[in-house]
Amino acid sequence: MTASTVKAPVCVLGLGLIGGSVLRAAAAAGREAFGYNRSADGVNAAVADGFDATTELETALSRAAQTGALIVIAVPVPALPMLLAPIGRLAPECPLTDVTSVKGAVLEAITTAGLQARFVGGHPMAGTAHSGWPAGHAELFQGAPWVISVDDHVDPQVFSTVLQLILDCGSVAVPARSEEHDAAAAAISHLPHLLAEALAVTAADVPLAFALAAGSFRDGTRVAGTAPDLVRAMCEANWQRLLPALDRAIALLADARDSLSASDSVAELVNHGHAARTRYDNFPRSEIVTVVVGADDWRRELAAAGRAGGVIRSALPTRDSR
Amino acid sequence: MTASTVKAPVCVLGLGLIGGSVLRAAAAAGREAFGYNRSADGVNAAVADGFDATTELETALSRAAQTGALIVIAVPVPALPMLLAPIGRLAPECPLTDVTSVKGAVLEAITTAGLQARFVGGHPMAGTAHSGWPAGHAELFQGAPWVISVDDHVDPQVFSTVLQLILDCGSVAVPARSEEHDAAAAAISHLPHLLAEALAVTAADVPLAFALAAGSFRDGTRVAGTAPDLVRAMCEANWQRLLPALDRAIALLADARDSLSASDSVAELVNHGHAARTRYDNFPRSEIVTVVVGADDWRRELAAAGRAGGVIRSALPTRDSR
CATH class of the missing domain: 1.10.3660.10 (6-phosphogluconate dehydrogenase C-terminal like domain)
Structure with a gap:
């Protein structure tokens, strides 16, 4: 695990309840964090609260590419397609995750866009009945399960990068395959x-x-x-x-x-x-500590552990860090 | 409204979550309150907490008759019949209410037992997922709606007596007909x-x-x-x-x-x-203040007001108090 991977900046696309809370939580964890939102309302509210946000998608993505940021897609599923082509054009090497409640449909869109090699899906199981930037807060994810995908294509380095964001947000990670999620x-x-x-x-x-x-x-x-x-x-x-x-x-x-x-x-x-x-x-919770990310069969082992109630509470060793 | 009516002792039959909380709330409001429970567990727990309780139904009912207590039936519907004959035999003159979640079935059983003249049904809309004496507390009803029946047979004096208990428990009373409830x-x-x-x-x-x-x-x-x-x-x-x-x-x-x-x-x-x-x-809440209990058409007026979101927050004037 390299320091640059762990401390990559975070670029959040979509500053609603979830995206806005990710931006706050990442910043609260001491990370460089910046965001994009289509409507000026969300951006103005975020800026007024002291955060770094823009309505210019290209600006945000160029900065992500320059800084090697982890890009977090935080828009509803129907708005997804309009983000993927610009990401592919401007920031194709950036690690990529999402916080959408449906994983299969997102993975399909990502794959169609040719971005799956750098993508590891995510889904924080937290929310409120309210929406938009003002409803969010840095503590929204504290202690909540946050699903991290362990589909067959998942890259160990990107997985570790996304896992670090989840842990920085105060969540426990639950590894799962997209269709089971x-x-x-x-x-x-x-x-x-x-x-x-x-x-x-x-x-x-x-x-x-x-x-x-x-x-x-x-x-x-x-x-x-x-x-x-x-x-x-x-x-x-x-x-x-x-x-x-x-x-x-x-x-x-x-x-x-x-x-x-x-x-x-x-x-x-x-x-x-x-x-x-x-x-x-009485559902049993246990901590997953023995799996080495990138080792043989690591994705299958994590999926089985997640199904049995296992959660990840701290960074796992990765093969290239041994 | 006579002082003796307002400050009648309270006799609670059944010391589960709801009955146990009524006993505590009535005592906390400064009223003489005593209870009966079939199982010794509930009685022992109540006594250990400093309350006045017995497993002897006849003892409780005789005391209720002697003191003119308001009897509160706080057992599940299936256990109701075994209480009604003793009440009719030992305390037929006592004002009578219940805290059961179904009003039609209770009214039918009460009528069959010949006790309807002194009965005004009630239902506090409060509860928890837990049950039994230990789950209860004096604050359970604070601010909660508590239905009070305004069926055709309802007596103004008994109504006012039951209303006082509801207010003493910190609830707001919602007048309603049993079948609408x-x-x-x-x-x-x-x-x-x-x-x-x-x-x-x-x-x-x-x-x-x-x-x-x-x-x-x-x-x-x-x-x-x-x-x-x-x-x-x-x-x-x-x-x-x-x-x-x-x-x-x-x-x-x-x-x-x-x-x-x-x-x-x-x-x-x-x-x-x-x-x-x-x-x-956005359902509008309003306070019912203009109805005089016992005046012409008072039950129908209260039912209509309850349907429209009206609640009773303090004692209403009664016809014989004017």
Whole structure:
């Protein structure tokens, strides 16, 4: 591991909630950090808060190329394509990551653009119901899981560079293959959004419901406060993985409905749900310390460890540092 | 309003999360408060914490009758019948309320037992995922809505007595008819429980899901941590009101599923869900101050005010106090 790799500057493209928080967290960790945002609003807000930001994509990318910066793509999936050609033209050698909630679709776009050799995808599992630069803060990722891709193409040096950013942001890294990430994200992030929307719509039609709504409704609909465009972007980009999760949830609810109607009982769903939540509460976390990045089979080992609850809390040795 | 009515002692039957918290809150408000619990565990825990509790139902009810206590029924719906005959035998003149999440089924049981003349139902919209005496605390109801029934049979004096307890517990009272309460509770409390259970079960089958689960999954499944017996008791006792809410949610999800499959879009559900949640965030609250309890049409006026977002924050004048 070379010092220049670890301390590469960070160039964040997109200064919304997540990108804006990455910029702040990287700067707070003592790293050179600068950002680009398409709209002047985000840039002005970032500059007013003392950060280094521009609306000029070419300026940001040229600076990234000159300084060997790690480029962090932090735009919604639909906005991705318009960034990739300029990156390929102006900063093709820079290590590249993203913070998007869907990994398969991003990897596909990156591969189509010919940028996969320097790309290691990422996804911080953190957020709020709010969006935009003002909603972000440097502590957003503290203690949160942050997925780092270990797909077959992943380069050890780029992996270590991205891992260092994740750790600098205060997160724990969870290694995962893109398609496994997407199936999991469908179940634990995209499906909850749709359930929250359905709950909000159902209650809105019942007189007195909002007058009485308290904890379980507020929690159950919190993510329905997320901007619709963001919810659509992540659900629709991951529709192939979301469909089976949605089908499963509908089937469980339909079975409970039939049982409630036929015998007044929701025992099966309630007992299974409680058991599943209890398993989640007791899900074992362990620290991954023995894998050497770049050694034989390292990606497969990391994927298996991540699946079993393993997280990375400090830099791993890499083969060329031994 | 007579002083003796306002400061009646409080006799709590059932010292679980809610009943135990009512006992603590009533005592903290300076009222004489004593409790009964069937199991010695709850009683021993309450006594160890310095409260007045017994496993002897007859002892508690005789004391309630002698002191003119307000009796608070705080047991799950299935345990209700075994309390009503002793109440009718030993304390038939005591004002009576409950803190159960289903009002129609309770009112039916109370009416069958011939106790409706002294009964005004209640339901504090507060709780946690934990249960039992140790989970309770005197502050549980602070600022929470607490439904008070304004069904046709409701007596003005008993209403004012129950209202005083609600205010002493730090809650705001929301007047509502039992059947309207139950339809609303199905949408904002019972349905969220079933959605949480379905989400937990769905995610449990997906490798990596628990490893990545963060905010939206944790919030979306929080109430799946509630003891299954309690969830079943409230859902099943309210099954007639829960069915249409569940049907509606399933239909919304099925439509989103079809749209996602056919055109990759979840726009309709997401837009409607966000609009509904926004309406909830902006739901107007007002204070009910002009209704005189016991005046012509007072129950109907209170039901309409509650439906419109009105809450009672301090004692209302009653007809015989004018």
